[in-house]
Amino acid sequence: MKNIDLNRIPSHIAIVMDGNGRWAQAHGVPRLAGHNAGMLAMKNIVRRCGQLGVGHLTVYAFSTENWKRSAEEVGGIFRLLILYVERELAELHKNNVRVSILGDYEKLPADAVSSLKKALKKTAGNTGLHFCIALNYGSRDEITQACRRLAVKAKAGQLDPEDITADHISRHLFTGEEMERVPDPDLVIRTSGEKRLSNFLLWQSAYSEFVFVDTLWPDFTVEEFEKAIIEYQGRERRFGGREQK
16 A cells, blocks of 8 residues: 655545444444444544644534434434543643534533533644534535525625625635634545435535545544545546646
């Protein structure tokens, strides 16, 4: 296998962490055991991103559609989230990781919100890896909210509708001004063999490179993560332009 070019590390990597439930089924364990195994995989990838010098890592942890799952599973996911924060916050802070949340996370259970706010406050001043967790997140909802905020400004006479640009929309997304403009992802990885975005960073991923792997998320190793980066580094990004001869 080729070695990673440390001079061409993606600035922003986004991951759809898919396959926890199928992993649990394959191992004959409850679905929550799959989510727990997925948390461990996430911990390893976060640590490796910091070591490689990745600027931003965004993981799809809980979508607006995930509320359709059983109350037992949803409640278990939030308990695991609280446990993850309690166990890992000290290490994240020690490693200079800044935690942010994408999505309307304040609609989560009160104890989960409290735990997340603690992490946000604790790591707010860190300058290393920016770890964005998409919680109660849906990209269509995100874009809709951005349009509503722009419409309010237009109605108030603060913005001429004719002057609205793509940059205006970008600045009003969850990754916009409040996040100090998180750059669009260079690389989007999805595990478990599925080949779709599932309402994740639809606007931001317009020119991202995609790597789809068959491995279920709990089995996704640091080595496979590095292979995805190497595949990304082997591609030529043209952003709609022509290949240079």
